[in-house]
Amino acid sequence: MCGTCGCGEPGGPASPIRAHAHEPSPAPGHEARRVEVETSLLAANEANARALRERLAGLGIEAVGLLGAPGCGKTSLLERTLEILAATDPDAPARVAVVEGDCATDHDARRIATRGARVAQIETGALCHLDAHLVGHALEKLDLDGVERVFVENVGNLVCPAPFSCGESRRALLVSTPEGDDKPEKYPAMVAAADCLVVTKTDLLPHLDFDVERCVERARRVRPGLPALAVSARSGAGMDEWLAWLAAGGRR
Amino acid sequence: MHEARLCLSLLDLAERHLERAGGERILAVRVEVGALSGVVPEALASAFPICAEATRARGAELRIERSAGRDLVLRDLEVC
Ligand SMILES: Nc1nc2c(ncn2[C@@H]2O[C@H](COP(=O)(O)OP(=O)(O)OP(=O)(O)O)[C@@H](O)[C@H]2O)c(=O)[nH]1
Ligand SMILES: [Mg+2]
Ligand SMILES: [Zn+2]
Numbered sequence: 001m002c003g004t005c006g007c008g009e010p011g012g013p014a015s016p017i018r019a020h021a022h023e024p025s026p027a028p029g030h031e032a033r034r035v036e037v038e039t040s041l042l043a044a045n046e047a048n049a050r051a052l053r054e055r056l057a058g059l060g061i062e063a064v065g066l067l068g069a070p071g072c073g074k075t076s077l078l079e080r081t082l083e084i085l086a087a088t089d090p091d092a093p094a095r096v097a098v099v100e101g102d103c104a105t106d107h108d109a110r111r112i113a114t115r116g117a118r119v120a121q122i123e124t125g126a127l128c129h130l131d132a133h134l135v136g137h138a139l140e141k142l143d144l145d146g147v148e149r150v151f152v153e154n155v156g157n158l159v160c161p162a163p164f165s166c167g168e169s170r171r172a173l174l175v176s177t178p179e180g181d182d183k184p185e186k187y188p189a190m191v192a193a194a195d196c197l198v199v200t201k202t203d204l205l206p207h208l209d210f211d212v213e214r215c216v217e218r219a220r221r222v223r224p225g226l227p228a229l230a231v232s233a234r235s236g237a238g239m240d241e242w243l244a245w246l247a248a249g250g251r252r
Numbered sequence: 253m254h255e256a257r258l259c260l261s262l263l264d265l266a267e268r269h270l271e272r273a274g275g276e277r278i279l280a281v282r283v284e285v286g287a288l289s290g291v292v293p294e295a296l297a298s299a300f301p302i303c304a305e306a307t308r309a310r311g312a313e314l315r316i317e318r319s320a321g322r323d324l325v326l327r328d329l330e331v332c
Contacts, residue, residue, distance in 0.1 A: 030276065030277075030332035031332060032279055032330050032331070032332045033273075033275075033330070033331060033332065034328055034329070034330055034331075035269055035270070035273045035275070035328060035329040035330075035331050036327075036328050037265065037266070037269050037326045037327060037328050037329060038325065038326075038327060038328070039265060039325065039326050040323065040324060040325050040326075041258055041261055041262055041265065041283075041324045041325065041326060042324055044261060127254065127257070128254055129254060159290055160254050160290060161290075162288075162289075162290035163289055163290040163291070163322065163324065164254075164290075188287075188288055189287075189288040189289065189290040189322070190290075192288045192322055193290075193322075
């Protein structure tokens with residue numbers, strides 16, 4: 001653990017990790033004492049997320065988060081969703097706002113904009129996840145008048161977005177079939193943060209050994225009773241179930 | 253690398269409590285890191301001394317206690 005300074009403290013996995021202490025003892029004449037804190041480090045973001053959720057709820061808007069690995073099909077799912085909505089009501093996409101999070105580029109925002117939704121792109125640079133503060137400011141740039149639903153597409157990442165709520169009422173975790181059906185077990189923090197598991201790219205199943213049932217079962221080992229569905233943005237299979245889950249509203 | 257960013261909020265919180273307690277220096281920081289918190293204890297431990305350098309927790313010991321859930325909590329401080 002102390003490779004940084006070479007003080008060679010052994011730190012087996014069972015022992016608590018201790019960063020080295022170079023000036024650990026109190027200065028003469030000063031008693032060391034304990035100060036209770038008991039405060040969550042995520043409290044600041046939690047407060048921001050709650051405020052954002054309430055602000056949106058006040059406008060009659062539910063925000064849904066999309067989480068998943070890079071390239072798991074988050075933007076494609078949104079594109080297909082907007083396409084289906086537009087087929088029954090050409091004005092429907094205009095009632096959707098999307099916040100896109102990527103480390104760089106506005107590629108995804110451009111894709112969404114061509115489908116008629118209002119969209120704001122957040123380029124996070126080195127930051128590996130969105131948070132409520134970033135999303136709140138991105139939404140300030142959009143006119144939310146007439147908007148009924150906000151989608152927040154997080155940075156493609158199967159670890160870091162988990163603990164940082166972005167003001168969503170519900171979060172969907174996407175796992176694409178080429179990733180393998182063991183991902184929910186390998187990345188349990190993301191499953192724990194999710195309200196629905198969406199297996200994506202099911203059109204590719206014939207070419208892979210991905211087992212949808214096994215994937216769902218593995219996710220439910222982490223989060224019992226987690227709702228799950230399987231879609232292909234390419235073929236449109238399963239999109240009805242996805243739209244039904246969305247329509248079911250802010251129940252947790 | 254959000255551990256560095258979290259480390260800064262950790263130190264910020266710790267320094268505010270140091271001030272409130274009328275202390276001068278932080279000797280140790282005890283943090284609970286849940287297995288499902290999305291935080292890698294090793295990454296937090298290596299970010300800590302660097303982030304603490306310019307604070308009143310310079311050289312302080314970081315004690316990480318692992319738990320099973322999603323918690324990420326600053327438990328207590330040792331100050332003088
Ligand atoms: N075969 C197939 N390919 C898909 C499907 N959905 C997405 N893809 C492809 O997967 C690739 C990534 O899709 P995106 O929608 O950009 O994925 P993303 O999760 O938004 O990616 P990032 O935002 O970069 O993390 C693209 O080449 C898509 O065409 C699908 O249902 N079937
Ligand atoms: Mg995308
Ligand atoms: Zn990260």
